[in-house]
Amino acid sequence: MYVVNQPTYPSVNGLKPDFFALSLLIPGLYNGLFPIGLTAVDFGDSRTSGKLRGNAPVMLAKTPGMYKVEACSLTMYHKDYYQGLLPFMGNLGLPQNLGAYEVAFNLQMSFSTPDDPTPTNVQIVGASIGKPTEGYKSGEEALQVKVDLDEPFVLVRNGVIPMAVQNQTYWPTQFTG
Numbered sequence: 001m002y003v004v005n006q007p008t009y010p011s012v013n014g015l016k017p018d019f020f021a022l023s024l025l026i027p028g029l030y031n032g033l034f035p036i037g038l039t040a041v042d043f044g045d046s047r048t049s050g051k052l053r054g055n056a057p058v059m060l061a062k063t064p065g066m067y068k069v070e071a072c073s074l075t076m077y078h079k080d081y082y083q084g085l086l087p088f089m090g091n092l093g094l095p096q097n098l099g100a101y102e103v104a105f106n107l108q109m110s111f112s113t114p115d116d117p118t119p120t121n122v123q124i125v126g127a128s129i130g131k132p133t134e135g136y137k138s139g140e141e142a143l144q145v146k147v148d149l150d151e152p153f154v155l156v157r158n159g160v161i162p163m164a165v166q167n168q169t170y171w172p173t174q175f176t177g
Contacts, residue, residue: 043124
């Protein structure tokens with residue numbers, strides 16, 4: 001039997017991860033350090049299973065369903081996009097004759113704090129630039145670009161894959177789980 005221990009929470013002056021505890025890595029970009037100008041990271045995934053009902057009034061069974069990574073995006077300052085992510089992806093694509101939006105990459109995120117040194121790790125495997133959105137307005141805020149990522153292959157949380165795959169050839173070759 002697999003036992004999961006209850007998480008421990010500090011009782012006084014405890015710190016839990018906030019956005020400043022996030023480290024995000026795209027291998028090779030900025031020598032492995034992500035730009036300080038990253039202002040938001042959004043990601044999520046889902047599984048939708050089929051329901052077998054026949055002529056029964058209750059559900060008889062479920063299918064394994066379909067897995068989908070959705071709503072993945074990075075928001076960063078204008079300069080970090082135009083002088084960082086975009087040219088980096090463009091240069092990665094040159095040897096394969098690919099454009100910046102066609103280059104697949106992995107994002108590795110880690111969250112930890114000094115009082116909780118065990119990191120939470122999230123890996124987004126097989127992402128690529130899908131839709132950069134720019135909208136500028138008057139005000140005190142610095143210019144930002146939201147980069148929606150084209151649907152990645154899989155989101156791995158702490159090394160746990162979301163669904164078993166019978167034929168492992170479907171997993172992308174760069175999956176390290």
